[in-house]
Amino acid sequence: MWEMAKQRDAYGETLAELGRERENIVAVGADLCGSCRIKKFGTEFPERFFNAGIAEQNMMGIAAGLAMSGKTVFASTFAVFATGRAYDQVRQSIAYPEANVKIVSTHAGITVGGDGASHQMLEDIALMRVLPNMRVIAPADYHETIKATRAIADYKGPVYLRLGRSNIPIITDEDADFEMGKATLLKEGEDVTLIGTGIMVSRCLKAAKILEKKHDIDARVINMSTIKPLDEKMIVDSARKTGGVVTAEEHVVSQGMGSGISQVLSETYHVPMKRVGVANVFGESGGSDELMEKYGLTADHIVESAHDVISRK
Amino acid sequence: MAKLDDNRIEEIEEMARRVRIHVVKSTHAAGSGHPGGSLSATDILTTLYFEVMDHRPDEPQWKHRDRFVLSKGHAAPALYGVLAESGYFPVEELMTLRKLGSRLQGHPDMLKVPGVDASTGSLGQGLSIACGIALAAKIDRESHRVFAICGDGEVQSGQIWEAAMFASHHKLDNLIVFLDRNQLQIDGPTEDVISIEPIVSKWKSFGWHTQEINGHDIEEIVDAIDRAEEKDGKPSMIIAHTIKGKGVTFMEGSLAFHGKAADDEQLEVALDELGGA
Ligand SMILES: Cc1ncc(C[n+]2csc(CCOP(=O)(O)OP(=O)(O)O)c2C)c(N)n1
Numbered sequence A: 001m002w003e004m005a006k007q008r009d010a011y012g013e014t015l016a017e018l019g020r021e022r023e024n025i026v027a028v029g030a031d032l033c034g035s036c037r038i039k040k041f042g043t044e045f046p047e048r049f050f051n052a053g054i055a056e057q058n059m060m061g062i063a064a065g066l067a068m069s070g071k072t073v074f075a076s077t078f079a080v081f082a083t084g085r086a087y088d089q090v091r092q093s094i095a096y097p098e099a100n101v102k103i104v105s106t107h108a109g110i111t112v113g114g115d116g117a118s119h120q121m122l123e124d125i126a127l128m129r130v131l132p133n134m135r136v137i138a139p140a141d142y143h144e145t146i147k148a149t150r151a152i153a154d155y156k157g158p159v160y161l162r163l164g165r166s167n168i169p170i171i172t173d174e175d176a177d178f179e180m181g182k183a184t185l186l187k188e189g190e191d192v193t194l195i196g197t198g199i200m201v202s203r204c205l206k207a208a209k210i211l212e213k214k215h216d217i218d219a220r221v222i223n224m225s226t227i228k229p230l231d232e233k234m235i236v237d238s239a240r241k242t243g244g245v246v247t248a249e250e251h252v253v254s255q256g257m258g259s260g261i262s263q264v265l266s267e268t269y270h271v272p273m274k275r276v277g278v279a280n281v282f283g284e285s286g287g288s289d290e291l292m293e294k295y296g297l298t299a300d301h302i303v304e305s306a307h308d309v310i311s312r313k
Numbered sequence B: 001m002a003k004l005d006d007n008r009i010e011e012i013e014e015m016a017r018r019v020r021i022h023v024v025k026s027t028h029a030a031g032s033g034h035p036g037g038s039l040s041a042t043d044i045l046t047t048l049y050f051e052v053m054d055h056r057p058d059e060p061q062w063k064h065r066d067r068f069v070l071s072k073g074h075a076a077p078a079l080y081g082v083l084a085e086s087g088y089f090p091v092e093e094l095m096t097l098r099k100l101g102s103r104l105q106g107h108p109d110m111l112k113v114p115g116v117d118a119s120t121g122s123l124g125q126g127l128s129i130a131c132g133i134a135l136a137a138k139i140d141r142e143s144h145r146v147f148a149i150c151g152d153g154e155v156q157s158g159q160i161w162e163a164a165m166f167a168s169h170h171k172l173d174n175l176i177v178f179l180d181r182n183q184l185q186i187d188g189p190t191e192d193v194i195s196i197e198p199i200v201s202k203w204k205s206f207g208w209h210t211q212e213i214n215g216h217d218i219e220e221i222v223d224a225i226d227r228a229e230e231k232d233g234k235p236s237m238i239i240a241h242t243i244k245g246k247g248v249t250f251m252e253g254s255l256a257f258h259g260k261a262a263d264d265e266q267l268e269v270a271l272d273e274l275g276g277a
C-alpha cells in the first residue's frame, strides 16, 4: 500500500525553505495560517509574513500590491474563500495586471468532510481556469506539491495551486521531474486512458489495477497536474493510442479538468469520453471516504466509466 | 419587559447548562466541530430562544416569528442545542452532528433544519442576510424582530461594515445584533491578528445604538435587548464580553478548542464540570 501524507505539509515546508533561499518571498494569510501551514514561514520570517485576519478580499489586494512592488507573494487560505469570496479581487487585481501572486489554497474538494457544503469547494478549478493569465495546478501528492511550490515560485505571474486537507497516498517518485504544463505518464496502456488530477490520480492508478486484474483491460494512466495550460499533446496522443478517455477530479464535472480535456478533444481528435467527478450539486457533512463514495469519486466509479467508454469505442 | 425574577434566571441558566452539555457531547461524537465559539455564545442563544424571541417550534415557518441569523455559523452546535431543547427536532438527533446523512450539517443549513432561518458558515455574510430580513419586515410593515450573532474575528470582514452602513442608513431598528467578544479567532487574539478596537466607537460611528454587557449574565442580556428596543430608528449592537469555551475549564480562553472536539478523556472531565451524564 501507498504511504500517506498531506499536501499542505509539503507546501508549508517548501515555502519555509524558499523563504530561506529568497528574501524576496512574502506570504499572506487570512486567519487560517496554521491550517494552511504558512505559519512555519511566518515564525521564521515574521517581517515577511502578514495575517490579514478574516478578510480574504483584502488579503488578495494586499498580495497584489506587494507583487506590484517586486515581491513574490504566496497567498493562502481555504479554496472556497480564496477563489469564491475573493473572486473579483483575484480577477481585477491579480489576473488582469498579471501580478506575481501565487494563490495556494488548501481544503479544496469534498474531502474537507465534517464542515459541510459551505466549506467544500468543488467549483474552484472552473473559476480559476476561466480567468485569463491564470495558471492552475493540482498536484497529485506530497512530493509533487513540493515541486509545484518551487516551480510556481520560479514562474513570474499569477498561479492557482490547489491542495487538499487530508492525508493522501504518495504515488509519485521523489525524484521524478515536474514541469508546469507537462502531464506525466504513470502507466502505459492500450485500451483506455485514465486522466486524473489531484487526489484522483491515485484512484486512477487503483482503477487501472482493478481493470487489469479483474477485466483484462490495459489502461493508460496520466497525471494531469497542470490543469491550465493543459498538456494538449499528451491528451491527443493518449486519445489516439487508446481510443477512449476517462477523466477524474474531485470537483464538479461541469467546467473542471475533464471539461477542459473534452474541449481539447472535441476540437482535435474525437473519442468516447466520460468525466468522473461530482454532479452539479453541493456537498454535505460526512467522513471523507464516505463522501468520496457517495459523490462518485472512487476507483470503482472510474472502472465503471472505463467500461462505458470502451463499450462506445 | 418586566424584570426577570431569580427563579426565571435560574431556569435559563439551567437550560444553558444543558445546551453546553449538548455542545460538548455532539462535537465529541462528531470528532470535530467548534466547541469554543459555541460555548461563548450559549448564554446569549439560550436567552434569545427561551426568554426573548417569539417563535413556535411546532410551526417553524410561522410568518410572525422573530428571526435569528447565526452569522458566525461555526457555532452551529450551540444553535442546534437550543433548537432541539425548544422542540424543533428530537434532542437525540444532536448526536448525528456532522455525520453523513444528518440534517445537522457542520454549518447551519436552512433547507435541512427546522428553525434555522439562514444558511451560514462563510463568515461576514450573515449580517447582510439579517439586514435583508429586517428590511423585508419594514416593507411588509411586520413587527417581528431580527436577531443575529457575529464573531469578533468575523467583523474583520469588509462585508460586515457594508451591512453596518446599510442598516443604519435604512434605520433598521428591528435588527438587534450581538458581537460575541470572546477575544479570540483561529490564529490568535483578535488584537494580535488584526485589531478590531475600539470596537464600540466603530459601531457607534456607523450609526448604531451600542451597549456593552457581560455575555454570560442572563439578566444583562435581557436588559440590553429591552434597552435596544427603546431606540427608534437605529439598529442595535450589543457588544457581549464573553469567554471562549465558557463552562469547560480546559476550553476556556483556549485557541486549541476553537475547532477541535474533546477526546474521550476530556469529555468526561467536561461533563463532570457541567454536571452532565
Ligand atoms: C469567510 C471565512 N473565512 C474563514 C473562515 C474560517 N473560519 C471559521 S471560524 C474562524 C474564526 C472565527 O473567529 P470569530 O469570529 O472570533 O469566532 P469565535 O471566536 O466566536 O469562534 C475562521 C477564520 C470562514 N468560516 N469564513
Ligand SMILES: [Mg+2]
Pocket (backbone or CB within 6 Å): B151, B152, B153, B180, B181, B182, B183, B184, B185
Ligand atoms: Mg472570537
